[in-house]
Amino acid sequence: MTLWIAIAIAVALTALWLTRPFLHRAQSESNEAEHAISIYRDQREEVQRDAESGLITAAERDAAEQEIESRALRAARLLDTGISVTRRAPLTAAGLGLLACAGAVGLYASMGAPDAVDQPLAERRTAILERQAASGDLESQAMLMIERGETEPESFEKWWTLARSHAAVGDYASAADAYRRAAELSDDDPAVLSAYAEALTLANGNKVPLAAKLIFSQAVQSGNDPRARYYLALAKAQSQDFEGALADWVQLLGESQAGAPWVPLVRRDIVNMTRFLKRDLAAVLPDATEAELARAALPVQQPVQTASASDPAQESARLAAALEADPKDWQGWIRLARLRAGAGSAEEAGAALTAAREHFAGAPFVLGKIDEVAAELGLAQRQVARGPSDEDVAAAASLSEEERDQMVRGMVDGLAARLEGRPDDLEGWLMLIRSYAVLQEAEAAQQAVRDASRAFEADAAKRRQIAQTADSLGIPPVQ
Secondary structure, three states: OHHHHHHHHHHHHHHHHHHHHHHOOOEEEOOHHHHHHHHHHHHHHHHHHHHHOOOOOHHHHHHHHHHHHHHHHHHHHHOOOOOEEEOOOHHHHHHHHHHHHHHHHHHHHHHOOOOOOOOOHHHHHHHHHHHHHHOOOHHHHHHHHHHHHOOOOOOHHHHHHHHHHHHHOOOHHHHHHHHHHHHHHOOOOHHHHHHHHHHHHHHOOOOOOHHHHHHHHHHHHHHOOHHHHHHHHHHHHHOOOHHHHHHHHHHHHHOOOOOOOOHHHHHHHHHHHHHHOOOOHHHHOOOOOHHHHHHHOOOOOOOOOOHHHHOHHHHHHHHHHHHHHOOOOHHHHHHHHHHHHHOOOHHHHHHHHHHHHHHOOOOHHHHHHHHHHHHHHOOOOOOOOOOOOHHHHHHHHOOOHHHHHHHHHHHHHHHHHHHHHOOOOHHHHHHHHHHHHHOOOHHHHHHHHHHHHHHOOOOHHHHHHHHHHHHHOOOOOOO
16 A cells, blocks of 8 residues: 555656646746847946046047947847747646656556565565576575575474585585584484584584584494594594594495495595505505506606615725815715725725714814714714813914814814704804905805805895805905
8 A cells, every 4th residue: 555655646746747837827028138238228337437437538438339329229120029928728737647647557557566465575585586496596495495494493304404505505604503403303313413513524624623523423423424434534634643544434435335425535535645645555445446546656766876876886986086085075984984884894984984083183073973973883982072172272282383274174174064964053154254264265265155145045134244254354255
């Protein structure tokens, strides 16, 4: 009824607006000639005032008045001299009003739905969802089931359907709430509990939370639910128990029928876990397909053939010759000792370590590494590297200049060796650069600057400090 009243008012207002010009009272209107002449009259009075105030001469006044009079006469001849009269036309107004009303009613009757029953917005929305669901729209079907499920709070079937509908549209948090109500109404059925815990897991980004783990455990104890067993194994994998997860998945697969819907997922995770653990898939999954074997296969690394692998004696000789030319390679001495010990020549291996000690007598770091290798090869008792004692300092005072130079050289070489193992020691690099500068070894100093800059490639402040030190020592900048 309210709708029809609103329509009637709208039609009446429209008809009144259309007929308004025809309902005015009769009136006359002056013509345009009178207005034009009044303008010229005002101009003549203005000229008269200018003459009285002395702005123009009498001759100029007379000429202006003649011009104004001639223009006024010419305008009077060109313009209409009659008057216009407007009168009311009620019959015309009534005809237009009836025409507007008849047109509105006819248009609604042909295009509208006059017999339709008024519906609330919720009912119209439900009708729209029903039409879309009937046409095959899955989201509309899910939304329709959600609306219907909320109308019966004590029905397990409605809550179960509601939960599955929420899950179908990806709303796992709402699905978990609905599954919880369904689990309560089902007297903790294992399948419903498992679905509830799965929704909790999916809402948590596929990470099994503690609450879901407890519910899965309850479902397994109640009915050995396969979904719960799968997620409990996943929880083990997420807690770093990879072997336990693999064993549980293999056991679940062995106890499942071949056509079970969860079998492909379990096999996929077994393949991935086997590859992660670097295990042989054929041993874990005897019926693995070729595609699964290919997916689980680790990249085959071809062994690198070296001179030491093919002929240790030849490699030992080559390394001994290189160390004779450059005895400052402490790692080379250790490698030579290992090669000789591996060939069964303990005496020659000990000789290599002894030569290394002589070349690096002033390098505690290198001496410590040599002692470690000696203990490893069973050639000597391991000793702890130490710095120079008071006796060492006193003995150094009695050394010749050449011997002191050798001692300093050993200390510098030991510092360089230590920095190879600890390249993040900025003070060590600055000391090494200064030491090479004092020894007047410009090439070695520049190489130390390059190595230090490379070690702190990601730290601009430390690279600037290295460059400033090099510049103060006269070392050319790194290219």
